[in-house]
Amino acid sequence: MDLVQSAFRFPTTPLLRRHPHRPLTPLRRLRFTIRSSLPFPEQTARYHRELRAAVDAVERACRLCVDVNKSLLSNDGRILEKNDQTPVTVADFGVQALISLELSKLFPSIPLVAEEDSAFLRSNSLVNSVVNEVTDKSSFGDKQLTEADVLEAIDRGAKDAFSFGPKPATYWVLDPIDGTRGFVRGGDALYVVGLALVVEREIVLGVMGCPNWQQDNSGNFMPEALESGRTISRSGIIMVAHVGCGTWARQLSGMLSSTTKISNSWTRCSVNNCCLVHEARFCISDSQTWEAYPLFPLFNATTDAESVNDKQVLLLPTCCGSLCKYLMVASGRASVFVLHTRAQTMIKVWDHAVGMICVHEAGGKVTDWRGSELDLAADQVERRIIFPSGGVLVTNSSLHSQLLELISSGKLVV
Numbered sequence: 001m002d003l004v005q006s007a008f009r010f011p012t013t014p015l016l017r018r019h020p021h022r023p024l025t026p027l028r029r030l031r032f033t034i035r036s037s038l039p040f041p042e043q044t045a046r047y048h049r050e051l052r053a054a055v056d057a058v059e060r061a062c063r064l065c066v067d068v069n070k071s072l073l074s075n076d077g078r079i080l081e082k083n084d085q086t087p088v089t090v091a092d093f094g095v096q097a098l099i100s101l102e103l104s105k106l107f108p109s110i111p112l113v114a115e116e117d118s119a120f121l122r123s124n125s126l127v128n129s130v131v132n133e134v135t136d137k138s139s140f141g142d143k144q145l146t147e148a149d150v151l152e153a154i155d156r157g158a159k160d161a162f163s164f165g166p167k168p169a170t171y172w173v174l175d176p177i178d179g180t181r182g183f184v185r186g187g188d189a190l191y192v193v194g195l196a197l198v199v200e201r202e203i204v205l206g207v208m209g210c211p212n213w214q215q216d217n218s219g220n221f222m223p224e225a226l227e228s229g230r231t232i233s234r235s236g237i238i239m240v241a242h243v244g245c246g247t248w249a250r251q252l253s254g255m256l257s258s259t260t261k262i263s264n265s266w267t268r269c270s271v272n273n274c275c276l277v278h279e280a281r282f283c284i285s286d287s288q289t290w291e292a293y294p295l296f297p298l299f300n301a302t303t304d305a306e307s308v309n310d311k312q313v314l315l316l317p318t319c320c321g322s323l324c325k326y327l328m329v330a331s332g333r334a335s336v337f338v339l340h341t342r343a344q345t346m347i348k349v350w351d352h353a354v355g356m357i358c359v360h361e362a363g364g365k366v367t368d369w370r371g372s373e374l375d376l377a378a379d380q381v382e383r384r385i386i387f388p389s390g391g392v393l394v395t396n397s398s399l400h401s402q403l404l405e406l407i408s409s410g411k412l413v414v
Helices: 048-070 090-106 119-123 127-137 147-155 180-185 224-228 322-330 353-361 397-408
Strands: 079-081 087-089 112-114 170-178 192-199 202-210 237-242 246-250 281-284 300-302 312-315 336-340 364-368 391-396
Touching: 048 090, 048 127, 048 192, 048 202, 048 237, 087 090, 087 180, 090 112, 090 127, 090 147, 090 170, 090 192, 119 127, 119 147, 127 147, 170 180, 170 322, 170 353, 192 322, 192 353, 202 322, 202 353, 237 322, 237 353, 246 353, 281 322, 322 336, 322 353, 322 391, 336 397, 353 364, 364 397, 391 397
Parallel strands: 112 170, 281 312, 281 336, 300 312
Antiparallel strands: 079 087, 170 192, 192 202, 202 237, 237 246, 336 391, 364 391
C-alpha cells in the first residue's frame, strides 16, 4: 500500500482570508485493469472487501463517463430528455448497468436502489450504445454482454425491483450521474458517480468519483488555479469513506494520458474549520435562489470573493447536483451545503447517502433543519425517498450549531 501523502492538499485551517473560487486529452479506448488499494488496512475496516469492489466499480464508471462525454458534441443521439426535463445520457444508464453488474457478480444477495430503469432506454433505441459502453469498461474480459444482460442490470436498481418492508436491511444506493446538467454542459461543471452501502439503517461506506475535478500543481481547486496562472490538470478525484476509518481521496486511475504521472497516494479529508457564518463558503441548490433560504434576511449573497463584506456570504457557483456539493464540503473546499426542501419535491436517497458518510467521516454533520439525522428507512417499502424537515444542512460542527440556531430562533421564516 502506498504511503499517505498530501497529493491534494485539502485545507485544514480556518478560512481567514478571501480568495476567488471558479478538453480532456483524447484517450485511447482500451480495456483496463484497476487495482483499488485502500488507505487503511483490512483489519480496521469491517467492509473492506465491499469498499474495494465499490472503488473498482466507480472508477470503471468514471472512465465510461469520460468517453461518452467526449462524444456529446459530435453525436446528438447520446443526449436525451426524461419526463422531468432532467437531461440524461447513455452514460447515466451505462453507469447504472456497469456498477450493477460488477456488484452483483461479487455480492449477488445485496439489492440495489438506484435512479434509472430501462423503460426509457428501450423506447429510444439506445440499448446497443449502452451495451457497447458497458462491455468496454466491465471486468468480464472478452465476454460480450447481451442486451438482456444490460437491461436486467439496470432494472435491478429500479423502483419495483425489491420490496424491503419495515425490517432492517442491507442494500447499495447508487446515483449513476449526479449533476447530469453539468455532465452535458461540460467545461468546469462538476458531476459525480456516487455509491454507498447501507447496513441496518447505517451508511457504512461510500465512494464518490468526480472525473473533471481540477487541480494545479499545488493542489488548488479551479478556478483558483486558473487565476493563479499555474498548470492545470483534470486528473479527477475519487473519494472514499468507511465508518470509523475517515474520508480519503486520491486521483482517479486512468483519467490522463499514459505519459502523465498519476499519484496513487491517498490524502485524508477534513471539513474546513470556518467558524463564522459570514466567512463561510456556501453551496446551494442550482434550481433555487438565495432569497428562498432562511439566511436571506440577515445576509445577502455574492459570487465575487473579492467583494464580500460582513453582511454577505460567498456562494460557490462551481457545482451541479447535490453530491458535488457534499464532495466540496467533505474536501474542505466549501464550508456549507444547505438545501431548502419544497412541499412538492421528493428528496431522493441517492442524492444524499454517499455524501452523508463522506462528510460525517471527514468530521462534519448532516441533519435536517431541525437538527435531526436523515432517516434512510423512512420510506419503508422502497428506501428511495427521505423526508428532511425544512431542508438539509451540511457543514462542520461549529457552523452547524450556529445555523440551526438562526433557523430556529424565530427571527427567520422557515
